[in-house]
Amino acid sequence: MAASPTIRRRQLSAVLRRMRKDAGLSLEEAAKRVEWSRAKLGHIETGERKRPSVVEIRALLHEYGVDTTDPRHKAVLTLVRNAQQRGWWTRYDDILTGSYVELEAEATSIANYEAFGVPGLLQTPGLARLMQRARLWRNAEDIQRAVDARTRRQQILTGDNPTQLWAVIEEHALQRLAGAPEVMLEQIEHLIDLADSSNNVTLQVLPTDAGVHAGVAGPFVIMDFAEPAGPIVYLETYTDGLYLERDTEIARYRRLWDHIRTSALDEERTIPYLKKMMNR
Template sequence: MDSPTVLRRRLGTELGKLRAASRMAAKDVAATLGWSASKLSRIESGSVPLQDRDAARLLAHYGVDDPAEVKQFINLARQSRQQGWWHAYGDALPDWFRAYIGLEADATKIETFQCELVPGLLQTEDYARQVIRAMNPGEASEDIERRVALRMERQQILDRPQPPRIWAIIGEAVMRRQVGDPSQMSGQLHHMADMAEGRPNMTIQVLPFSAGAHAAMGSSSSILSFSDLPGRVAYSEVTTISIYTERESEIARHEDTFLRLMASSVQPEKSVSWLREVAEEYK
């Protein structure tokens, strides 16, 4: 089942197509309906849920009067307002990360580069607990455990009938930085190697220190693709700030950066062997 995040994006895309077909400028539609231009923009981008009344007004303005078609739009609006599974975790999930969880849940392809830590979808429970504790000093143990449980539940998308295609590039520092005790770190590296070897949808590459300066110095990012939505989404994160972009020109820059990182990284098979070698060193 599609996540509410993706349903909002789909609804916004369809409404944007209706406006374009009607040859109406966004500012004119917003003014006619008594809305701000930013409200219509957020609706079309899927950033906010759409209420039935607002959906009906938009459809009427665009000349959509077929009862069956109106009903489909209203049903889609209602489904997009439902809460995703992640809402059950409350404050354990920061507001700035909620949109990403919704997109990740329905992505068919995820390309990610992490220079400092193992990507969340590939973390073991022990590794995740250490990272979350370090990033949330002073937080109660029960709150830490809720965050760990959330991260583990995210990984269930890897076990669905048609899991997303994952291509992860990690910096060598990810292997060399001991998170937890040596046994836990060894287990994390073996886990990544097992994932890469045992899952045809999973590819992992290591970007070595010897690569020197590279195309993503000081940054980590992900590119998410979807089966039934136009365009892709690029996501970057810095501590408590998340940046999303859907502009094709910016997506192209992210993709070019990722391709350069692939070219500078160790080939997948050798990366897996290297992960196991370093894992044994921790023992």
């Protein structure tokens, strides 16, 4: 699967920062050499400038001492061109807002704690449809497109090099489906099948009787990527989401994740527990 434009931009930003530092140039010095503002170069290095041109990046490479005989020259320009491509998700840009799906599509591993629902990557079409109906403004066509988009997202869990997914789900997130028993049964069966048969999917249930635990602050996702792109923590909001990238923030959420996993049933006990839920 090709990397998403968002990830390509993050990789490009990381590579260009490293090349500038290797050349012994400050941000101000490099910007002055190519007659740019400091802000323009800064935006390229942070990925805020979404589509830098090949001509612009070629000028930077020249100032960094990377000429056309250097293998890095072609590799960086390829990153630039790929960052300008459009992913499959743009067909659903009215349904899928923000950059989350682009990032998800390129993650090598995902850790997902869900307090109130089932992670989108694990939802059956029936549950996805039920969740979309709860969004009162959606018509039947929008609901189906949203379900199709969610199904398309789940393809990262299959194939030759699937994403590693580790999910912790609160028991009451499943119990809430009791009002739609067929959907609940189908969803729990799907979780059991995935946990039992997928080498890349690890599932833990956090029982309600575990009481107050480290996840009281709410759900989050930790995504890791191939070098040089660093990890991201995603916090969902009603309209889009918040993305955290600072080392201290990442470390804090990794500690939080470890505490939550400890409070949950381990993988071996989760499947029997889910089977008991089906028979209640």
